[in-house]
Amino acid sequence: KNEVEQSPQNLTAQEGEFITINCSYSVGISALHWLQQHPGGGIVSLFMLSSGKKKHGRLIATINIQEKHSSLHITASHPRDSAVYICAVVGNQFYFGTGTSLTVIP
Amino acid sequence: GAVVSQHPSRVICKSGTSVKIECRSLDFQATTMFWYRQFPKQSLMLMATSNEGSKATYEQGVEKDKFLINHASLTLSTLTVTSAHPEDSSFYICSASSVSSYEQYFGPGTRLTVT
Numbered sequence: 472k473n474e475v476e477q478s479p480q481n482l483t484a485q486e487g488e489f490i491t492i493n494c495s496y497s498v499g500i501s502a503l504h505w506l507q508q509h510p511g512g513g514i515v516s517l518f519m520l521s522s523g524k525k526k527h528g529r530l531i532a533t534i535n536i537q538e539k540h541s542s543l544h545i546t547a548s549h550p551r552d553s554a555v556y557i558c559a560v561v562g563n564q565f566y567f568g569t570g571t572s573l574t575v576i577p
Numbered sequence: 578g579a580v581v582s583q584h585p586s587r588v589i590c591k592s593g594t595s596v597k598i599e600c601r602s603l604d605f606q607a608t609t610m611f612w613y614r615q616f617p618k619q620s621l622m623l624m625a626t627s628n629e630g631s632k633a634t635y636e637q638g639v640e641k642d643k644f645l646i647n648h649a650s651l652t653l654s655t656l657t658v659t660s661a662h663p664e665d666s667s668f669y670i671c672s673a674s675s676v677s678s679y680e681q682y683f684g685p686g687t688r689l690t691v692t
């Protein structure tokens with residue numbers, strides 16, 4: 472059983488659509504990260520959350536500690552948002568989700 | 578799925594000493610490995626990208642003489658923190674991507690404490 476589960480695994484959207492990626496975890500955590508990876512590239516950290524909600528541009532991340540759940544939202548999606556999005560939680564070690572591959576079609 | 582291991586998982590060392598962290602891909606060949614670090618209460622930061630058989634590419638602000646990276650085989654990369662100082666205390670994480678895919682697989686991290 473994975474400590475971090477993401478859904479969906481793959482997602483295709485039309486440009487302009489609102490996108491939601493979900494992350495559920497089963498361990499106690501001190502923080503949760505949302506990461507972005509473009510093909511062939513290293514990881515870019517989008518958000519680090521320990522509670523509540525954060526917003527950066529068209530990206531919004533929320534976390535519900537009681538429910539052990541986080542969501543990453545992308546508003547007005549664009550083809551350049553196409554990437555793999557990874558949820559990672561920090562407990563006594565890092566636990567990573569398997570990623571959500573997003574493709575935004577023009 | 579693919580597995581990446583790191584060793585050690587935790588290490589405590591004295592200031593001025595060097596520490597080596599190993600990152601191994603256990604069931605696939607990794608042409609590229611990435612090294613990250615996370616300072617307390619901060620996000621992950623990419624330190625360097627290493628390709629098997631060639632010199633690592635370091636991110637701006639990361640001292641290549643202090644953080645020595647060796648990627649001598651398709652299953653092993655090492656990060657050596659030389660002359661460690663307390664400010665080097667951090668979580669160090671590696672990830673690896675396979676020959677056939679850009680998908681990355683992450684190690685569990687190594688917590689370094691320099692006293």
